[in-house]
Amino acid sequence: MTxxxxxxxxxxxxxxxxxxxxxxxxxxxxxxxxxxxxxxxRQADKKKSVLRGRTIINLFFESSTRTRTSFELAGKRxxxxxxxxxxSTSAVKxxxxxxxxxxxLNAMHPDVLVVRHADSGAVKLLSEKVNCAVINAGDGAHExxxxxxxxxLTIRRRKGRLGGLQVAICGDIAHSRVARSNIHLLNTMGAxxxxxxxxxxxPVQAERLGCEVFHSMADGLVDCDIVMMxxxxxxxxKGNYFxxxxxxxxxxxxxxxxxxxxxxxxxxxxxxxxxxxxxxxSELADDIERSAIREQxxxxxxxxxxxxxIMAGNLPDPWQRND
Ligand code: CP
Numbered sequence: 211m212t213x214x215x216x217x218x219x220x221x222x223x224x225x226x227x228x229x230x231x232x233x234x235x236x237x238x239x240x241x242x243x244x245x246x247x248x249x250x251x252r253q254a255d256k257k258k259s260v261l262r263g264r265t266i267i268n269l270f271f272e273s274s275t276r277t278r279t280s281f282e283l284a285g286k287r288x289x290x291x292x293x294x295x296x297x298s299t300s301a302v303k304x305x306x307x308x309x310x311x312x313x314x315l316n317a318m319h320p321d322v323l324v325v326r327h328a329d330s331g332a333v334k335l336l337s338e339k340v341n342c343a344v345i346n347a348g349d350g351a352h353e354x355x356x357x358x359x360x361x362x363l364t365i366r367r368r369k370g371r372l373g374g375l376q377v378a379i380c381g382d383i384a385h386s387r388v389a390r391s392n393i394h395l396l397n398t399m400g401a402x403x404x405x406x407x408x409x410x411x412x413p414v415q416a417e418r419l420g421c422e423v424f425h426s427m428a429d430g431l432v433d434c435d436i437v438m439m440x441x442x443x444x445x446x447x448k449g450n451y452f453x454x455x456x457x458x459x460x461x462x463x464x465x466x467x468x469x470x471x472x473x474x475x476x477x478x479x480x481x482x483x484x485x486x487x488x489x490x491x492s493e494l495a496d497d498i499e500r501s502a503i504r505e506q507x508x509x510x511x512x513x514x515x516x517x518x519x520i521m522a523g524n525l526p527d528p529w530q531r532n533d
Contacts (some may be wrong), residue, residue, distance in 0.1 A: 218243060218520045225337045226517055227342040229394040237399060243516035244363050244509070245482055251287070251511055261290030264321040264522050268294045269311070270347065271302070271327045276482055276510055277347045277356065281324045284514035289323075290522075293524065308332060309339055316340040321522050325349075330387075343521040351385050352444060357481050358391035360513040364506050365436055368477055373400030378430055378472070379421075380406040381440035381462060381489050384413045385447065388481045389440060391500035392469070393419050406430035409461065411442075411453040427462060433470040438479045439464050439490050465491040469500070477502050 229237070250256060266285040270278050278294065285292035295315070297303075302311055308327070315323065322343045325333045330350030337344035345485055348354040366372055377396055377465060383389045383405050396403050403421040416423050424430030431437060442451075442458070452458045469476065478494065478501045486492040495501055 218523055221520050221524065224524060225346075226355055226521055227337060227344065227346045229358050229391045229398070230345075230353065231234050232398065234398055234400075235302075237359070240359055240513070240516055240520065241363050241366060243520060244359065244513040245367075246364075247512035247515040248367075248509070251508070251515075256287045257289060258287065259289040260435045260519050261285060261288040261321075261522055262291040263413050265319065266290050266292045266322045266324065266518060266522075267315055267318075267320045268292065268347075269297070269315065269323055269325045271297050271308075271325075271332075272348065274326060274347070276507055277326065277354075280464070280507075280510040281347065281514050283511050284518055285322075287511070288515055288518060290518065293320075308336060312336045312339050316342065321525060332398075343525055344508075345517055345521060348387050350391070351387050351443075353391045354387040354481075356510070356513055356517055357388050358395040359480070359517070360506055360509040361388075361392055361438070361479060362395055363509045363513055364479065364502050365477070366489045367509075368502060368505075369435060372396065375401045375435040376404070376433060377401050377436040377438065378404045378406055378434040378497065379438045379440065380427065380430070380464065381464055382411045382451075383407050383416070383440065384411045384451075385443040386440050390419075392438065393421060397421075403426060404430050404434070406462070408452055408458075421483070427464070427468045428471055431468060431476075434472040434476055436477050436479060437469065438470055438481075439463060439484075440481070440485065441485050441489055457486055463489055463491065464494060466494060469494065476500070479506060481506065 221236055268278055268281055282292050320342045324345045324347050326347040327333055327349050330352035333346040333349040346355055379389050393403055397420045405416055405421045406424045480503050
């Protein structure tokens, strides 16, 4: 944290539903707070009592490895009580609606609900029905704010800044909440964003997002500082978007040859889960000289600690929030 970092109380949002709408100062505040947890997570004793007495419920309606685990670790390392609600064994399977599930959990007085849902907008809807803070852990193809924050922290640590960098986001942008949150964050922080994908995987009116659009890796990667790869999100696809996996990798899979168009020190990133040999060459993904993929996972815990601390710290007194 720098001397000029504003206090966490200056982050006044009740919920963290997306990056869109956050100011550069608010993003810096979240990143600075996250930075302070990176070193703590590398110590033998990782525990703090910042969230002592607080309850965090992870409510994931879609599968997750990184996000769910890191929110659980983050909550526990800050001394909070963390519950992982398993949707597959919950009353959701008996037909309980999203709202009824949320109201039921709300009646147990949690302080933070961390929610992932397959439908864009579902997390916002839920946030309007509860008294606690809600953090969006990914809603449909809409936003995944903590992923963009951990990506930004990784970039800032490696490159020393976000402003002025040329970032390429490549692959299935049309179905990607990670891409959307990153575009908002990078544009807000003064980076320049290129989207590289086949025409079928670029969202309509992509230029309105403030990005340059390319349909060729050879053209789009020229002089890039950061190359972010995205997997094909087949779970959200209806129909055929490309002729075959083999063809997709040939034209849009990142390998050493295509990467040679970017800057010599260009950093490779991927939010995971990765599909090796589809959007990224396996050897390149593991190349510690070029790839920051494992570092992204590490930064994820620090970012989620900062988000939990800030959102829990923003809650009004329980008596004033009608718990
Ligand atoms: N990047 C990401 O959201 O990964 P998980 O689906 O494993 O949480």
